[in-house]
Amino acid sequence: MIQSDKGADPLSKKDQKDKKLSTATNPESGISQILRLVLQELNLFYSRDVNGVCLLYDLLHCPWLQALLKVYDSLQDFKEKQLIPATPHAQALSNEVLKILCETPKSPEIQELRQILQSPHFKALLSAHDTVAQKDFEPLLPPLPDNIPESEEAMRIVCLVKNQQPLGATIKRHEMTGDILVARVIHGGLVERSGLLYAGDKLVEVNGISVEGLDPEQVIHILAMSRGTIMFKVVPVLDPPVNSHKMVYVRAMTEYWPQEDPAIPCMDAGLPFQKGDILQIVDQNDALWWQARKISDLGTCAGLIPSNHLLKRKQREFWWSQPYQPHNHLKSAICEYDMKIDEKCVEAGIPCFSTPAAGFRRSMRLCRRKSHLSQLRAKVSGASNCYGAVGAPYEEVVRYQRHPANKHRLIVLVGPSGVGVNELRRQLIELNPNRFQSAVPHTTRSKKSYEMDGREYHYVSKETFESLMYSHRMLEYGEYKGHLYGTSVDAVQAVLDEGKICVMDLEPQGIQVARTQELKPYVIFIKPSSMSCMKRSRKNAKIITDYFVDMKFKEEDLQEMEDLAQKMESQFGQFFDHVIVNDNLQDACAQLLSAVQKAQEEPQWVPATWVSSDN
Numbered sequence: 001m002i003q004s005d006k007g008a009d010p011l012s013k014k015d016q017k018d019k020k021l022s023t024a025t026n027p028e029s030g031i032s033q034i035l036r037l038v039l040q041e042l043n044l045f046y047s048r049d050v051n052g053v054c055l056l057y058d059l060l061h062c063p064w065l066q067a068l069l070k071v072y073d074s075l076q077d078f079k080e081k082q083l084i085p086a087t088p089h090a091q092a093l094s095n096e097v098l099k100i101l102c103e104t105p106k107s108p109e110i111q112e113l114r115q116i117l118q119s120p121h122f123k124a125l126l127s128a129h130d131t132v133a134q135k136d137f138e139p140l141l142p143p144l145p146d147n148i149p150e151s152e153e154a155m156r157i158v159c160l161v162k163n164q165q166p167l168g169a170t171i172k173r174h175e176m177t178g179d180i181l182v183a184r185v186i187h188g189g190l191v192e193r194s195g196l197l198y199a200g201d202k203l204v205e206v207n208g209i210s211v212e213g214l215d216p217e218q219v220i221h222i223l224a225m226s227r228g229t230i231m232f233k234v235v236p237v238l239d240p241p242v243n244s245h246k247m248v249y250v251r252a253m254t255e256y257w258p259q260e261d262p263a264i265p266c267m268d269a270g271l272p273f274q275k276g277d278i279l280q281i282v283d284q285n286d287a288l289w290w291q292a293r294k295i296s297d298l299g300t301c302a303g304l305i306p307s308n309h310l311l312k313r314k315q316r317e318f319w320w321s322q323p324y325q326p327h328n329h330l331k332s333a334i335c336e337y338d339m340k341i342d343e344k345c346v347e348a349g350i351p352c353f354s355t356p357a358a359g360f361r362r363s364m365r366l367c368r369r370k371s372h373l374s375q376l377r378a379k380v381s382g383a384s385n386c387y388g389a390v391g392a393p394y395e396e397v398v399r400y401q402r403h404p405a406n407k408h409r410l411i412v413l414v415g416p417s418g419v420g421v422n423e424l425r426r427q428l429i430e431l432n433p434n435r436f437q438s439a440v441p442h443t444t445r446s447k448k449s450y451e452m453d454g455r456e457y458h459y460v461s462k463e464t465f466e467s468l469m470y471s472h473r474m475l476e477y478g479e480y481k482g483h484l485y486g487t488s489v490d491a492v493q494a495v496l497d498e499g500k501i502c503v504m505d506l507e508p509q510g511i512q513v514a515r516t517q518e519l520k521p522y523v524i525f526i527k528p529s530s531m532s533c534m535k536r537s538r539k540n541a542k543i544i545t546d547y548f549v550d551m552k553f554k555e556e557d558l559q560e561m562e563d564l565a566q567k568m569e570s571q572f573g574q575f576f577d578h579v580i581v582n583d584n585l586q587d588a589c590a591q592l593l594s595a596v597q598k599a600q601e602e603p604q605w606v607p608a609t610w611v612s613s614d615n
């Protein structure tokens with residue numbers, strides 16, 4: 001029996017099973033009734049704020065699910081009524097009526113009725129009615145021969161109606177016996193949907209042609225030439241493979257092009273993907289080749305992708321085949337200008353705005369650009385990003401929606417120098433300073449008379465700074481004019497603890513450091529628009545330099561920005577949750593606001609470890 005009492009224990013598995021059985025037999029206790037009871041149970045957990053329950057609760061509450069279940073119940077009711085067609089012989093009845101009509105005196109009505117009954121459309125309708133009423137859906141199979149020898153292997157005859165789609169299976173020749181076998185059945189394809197052929201089945205005939213001694217290519221040719229119904233004679237595999245793996249979702253951390261992979265068993269069945277694509281893995285039975293779909297294309301049949309193990313191997317081989325390149329090409333050093341550095345002015349750290357705002361300080365930004373960041377980080381973590389990418393070709397992901405009572409997700413803006421990351425961040429914070437805020441950076445330089453500790457910077461000793469660095473509490477850090485600058489995890493947490501949304505900009509190398517369950521960052525890549533658009537929009541814009549005067553953008557700056565953006569995308573694109581092209585500043589700011597809201601309020605794909613460690 002089902003407990004509907006609020007205080008009762010959740011339904012046991014047995015109760016749920018009993019309920020399922022009773023649904024089929026008792027239309028009164030429909031599935032929407034069960035859903036109501038489940039919701040009552042969940043309500044308990046919901047009020048206790050048990051992790052993940054709110055997601056399930058909201059899902060079960062969705063109007064579309066409720067509507068779908070109502071449709072299901074109605075169909076179930078309808079099935080119970082077992083409506084029987086008046087007669088399965090409508091065509092014969094129609095002929096009888098026609099005969100009678102021929103014998104009756106003619107009137108315009110009789111004339112019209114005869115015309116209707118004789119029209120091809122009406123005849124086709126009656127024929128369809130009779131087929132459905134007699135449940136006559138099976139294809140006609142040739143009769144079995146009478147004299148089948150005892151020793152004959154059990155054969156199965158399978159008829160498939162080929163339409164525009166491929167059949168969705170691959171074949172291979174058995175190395176020892178030379179038999180042609182079904183190598184794999186592609187999920188969502190015609191063969192899989194028919195449920196009649198399995199990987200391991202031995203093909204004996206195709207459309208009456210024996211495949212004995214043929215090459216797989218010749219069999220494919222026969223299939224390609226066939227139209228309409230294709231008949232396979234097969235010796236079924238003894239143990240059809242069962243896909244026991246649960247469906248998993250992964251983020252592709254690298255790209256894959258089947259056309260460029262000579263090792264793929266069937267190029268046409270390959271699924272190309274790019275960095276950052278979310279893939280639904282539907283079959284991991286083969287240790288080397290998995291089957292997957294892109295979540296943007298779930299309706300299509302699956303494609304082959306290299307397994308985690310195989311892709312790792314390919315990446316390693318590729319990595320070793322590349323000439324050595326030091327990875328310092330992002331955010332290149334500032335170009336040599338003809339002007340002299342005005343040390344005094346830069347060190348005075350003229351704020352970028354009239355109101356003191358954390359994280360926008362000139363020295364901090366210049367430090368980020370010139371930083372010895374990569375060298376320092378390499379010393380601390382000992383692993384470069386490229387190695388990281390080699391280590392993890394796929395990252396398991398899950399849908400995550402922040403509970404309104406939880407802290408906000410960190411918003412990370414990434415982009416090539418000068419693209420407008422800081423401008424956009426500033427505008428967003430200006431829109432609602434009570435909601436959005438930057439983290440206050442740390443520095444080892446001494447405080448100026450007009451500054452306040454914790455407002456412009458946290459002023460700390462070199463030892464304190466280094467201890468934060470070495471204990472991995474710095475999201476990024478660098479050196480500028482002999483002083484260390486950086487943003488700590490704690491500074492970000494301080495903003496989040498206030499219930500605000502922390503918006504920070506990061507060098508792309510820093511994304512992996514920020515990608516923790518603690519901060520759950522949502523990464524937005526700010527991308528430059530085309531050169532011609534930028535020449536127009538950045539006419540009066542100025543790029544920040546460590547010189548006295550900020551410089552107007554030169555054509556080389558714009559070109560460099562575009563090149564860097566491309567490099568960032570190709571090297572770090574897998575980490576970008578959203579991309580905004582900063583052409584028109586107002587539009588870009590509106591897009592940023594909307595993306596930030598979605599990140600906090602709508603479900604997003606995040607690494608599975610962020611959520612499982614919550615539990």
Ligand SMILES: Nc1ncnc2c1ncn2[C@@H]1O[C@H](COP(=O)(O)OP(=O)(O)OP(=O)(O)O)[C@@H](O)[C@H]1O
Pocket residue numbers: 365369415416417418419420421422423424537538541542543544582583584585586588
């Ligand atoms: N869409 C835009 N149209 C016109 N000007 C823009 C646009 N976006 C940014 N700018 C201007 O471009 C200049 C550089 O922008 P910003 O300082 O935000 O760059 P950044 O990405 O933060 O790089 P850096 O940190 O190296 O300065 C600023 O003067 C800014 O006002």
